[in-house]
Amino acid sequence: MKQGQLKIQQMVFMLLAATLFFALVGMLVLNLKFSGLKETATELEEKNAMLLVAKIANSPEFSCGKAFGNQEINCIDADKVMILKKNIDKYDNFWGRETNIEIMKIYPEGDVVCTLGNYPDCHIINLQSRKIHVGYSNFISLCRKDSINGKVYDKCELAKIMISYKDWREDGI
Amino acid sequence: MEFKLKNKYGQEELIGFVLIVVLMAVIGLIFLGLSLRNPQKEEIESYEVESFIQSFLQYTTDCGNYRENYLPIKKLITMCVNEGTCLNEENSCDVLNFTLTEIIENSWKVEGDRPIQGYKLKITLEDGTEVIPSISKGNSTKNSRGVSQPFTPLGENYKVDFTVYY
Numbered sequence: 001m002k003q004g005q006l007k008i009q010q011m012v013f014m015l016l017a018a019t020l021f022f023a024l025v026g027m028l029v030l031n032l033k034f035s036g037l038k039e040t041a042t043e044l045e046e047k048n049a050m051l052l053v054a055k056i057a058n059s060p061e062f063s064c065g066k067a068f069g070n071q072e073i074n075c076i077d078a079d080k081v082m083i084l085k086k087n088i089d090k091y092d093n094f095w096g097r098e099t100n101i102e103i104m105k106i107y108p109e110g111d112v113v114c115t116l117g118n119y120p121d122c123h124i125i126n127l128q129s130r131k132i133h134v135g136y137s138n139f140i141s142l143c144r145k146d147s148i149n150g151k152v153y154d155k156c157e158l159a160k161i162m163i164s165y166k167d168w169r170e171d172g173i
Numbered sequence: 174m175e176f177k178l179k180n181k182y183g184q185e186e187l188i189g190f191v192l193i194v195v196l197m198a199v200i201g202l203i204f205l206g207l208s209l210r211n212p213q214k215e216e217i218e219s220y221e222v223e224s225f226i227q228s229f230l231q232y233t234t235d236c237g238n239y240r241e242n243y244l245p246i247k248k249l250i251t252m253c254v255n256e257g258t259c260l261n262e263e264n265s266c267d268v269l270n271f272t273l274t275e276i277i278e279n280s281w282k283v284e285g286d287r288p289i290q291g292y293k294l295k296i297t298l299e300d301g302t303e304v305i306p307s308i309s310k311g312n313s314t315k316n317s318r319g320v321s322q323p324f325t326p327l328g329e330n331y332k333v334d335f336t337v338y339y
Contacts, residue, residue: 010186018197025201054220074227107232107279139224139280141231153242156231158276 038168045165048096053136053163056101061091068143068154076103076161078144082119085127098166100135101127103142107158120144135164222320226333229276230324235261236268246272250296251326253304270305281337283311290314291338299330314338 056062057074061084064075081103084091095101103125110123142159145152230247236259237243244252246269252259253266273294281292291311296304319336 014190014193018193021197021201025204029204029207054224057224068231072227072231074224075231107276109279138221139228141228143231148242151242154233154245155243156233156245158228158232158280160280 041168042166045096045099045168049099049163049165050136052095052099053138053161056095056163057138057140057161064141064143067145068156072141074139075141075143075156076159078103078120078125078142081125081127082114082116085114085125086116088127088129095163096165100130100164102162102164103127103140103159104162105142105157105159106139120146135162137162219318219320222318222335222337223322225280226320226322226335229273229280230333232272232276234268234272235259236263236265237261247324247326250304250331251329254298254329254331266305270308273305274308277308278310288339289337293334293336293338295332295334297332297334299332304331312338 057076062076062081064072064077067077068075093099105123108123112118112122112124114120114122114125137160140159140161141156143154143156146155147153230245232246233243234246234249235243236249236252238252238257238260241248242260249265249269249272253269257265259265259268277292277294281289283289283291289311291309291313293307293309293313295307298304316339317336318339319334321332321334323330323332325331
């Protein structure tokens with residue numbers, strides 16, 4: 001074999017080795033990336049839930065607006081939420097995929113779940129009627145119009161809004 | 174002479190080969206490092222304590238005056254400062270103290286294995302005078318989250334300080 005042929009053969013082997021090496025490194029990188037994909041997706045859902053819980057009380061769908069005097073922050077109109085609960089199918093995936101929202105009275109405390117039949121003598125408003133598992137919570141003032149001896153007044157109670165998010169790690173896919 | 178020349182060529186090739194291997198190893202390590210590097214998580218804001226103050230100030234108490242049958246806590250604070258009495262003859266400061274104690278106990282449970290070690294609530298006037306005695310429970314640890322919120326109902330300045338210890 002001539003010197004030139006030997007050099008070409010060496011170069012071919014070298015190129016093959018380099019290609020194989022980069023292919024292996026690439027495969028390793030891809031494998032690592034995809035194994036962390038579910039975790040990243042869950043982290044994003046978690047971040048979304050955290051941002052949502054801090055701001056949702058002031059969104060038009062929930063906020064008291066000027067119905068209870070001055071425009072208060074972290075004030076949720078309970079009557080509005082009950083109507084929202086009735087029409088919740090129109091808000092499918094509006095706050096994120098499989099996001100569950102629940103409002104629970106802290107003071108006075110109780111465990112009666114709200115329906116259109118027992119409202120306002122109840123303590124928990126579960127918007128999507130799904131179980132809340134992992135998530136974030138924030139304090140809010142849950143207000144409604146009440147009456148005593150025919151006189152209407154503003155009744156505000158302390159509550160917590162809880163938002164649970166989709167945990168992609170639980171998916172078997 | 175020919176042998177020496179071949180040997181020299183061999184040495185050069187060996188150096189080249191080593192250089193390529195080192196270069197590939199460095200590139201590989203950079204790739205690996207980049208793929209393993211986790212994105213830094215942002216700090217979580219202390220929104221819960223702030224929201225708690227804003228929310229409890231709106232809570233409707235059982236105390237009323239000739240204008241309103243049921244006053245929210247922020248108005249009850251003013252009533253307490255003015256040494257007012259509720260429609261049901263109760264002392265406004267007693268109602269304020271009782272209601273706030275109940276609210277905080279229900280919201281920040283200290284008992285058992287809970288992460289919260291203690292809390293402290295202080296409502297003061299502009300000159301530092303306490304409206305009601307400070308409400309506290311548990312231990313004051315080094316880790317805490319606190320918010321000081323000033324508010325001015327009817328032109329008077331108050332400050333609500335609330336700290337939660339972890």
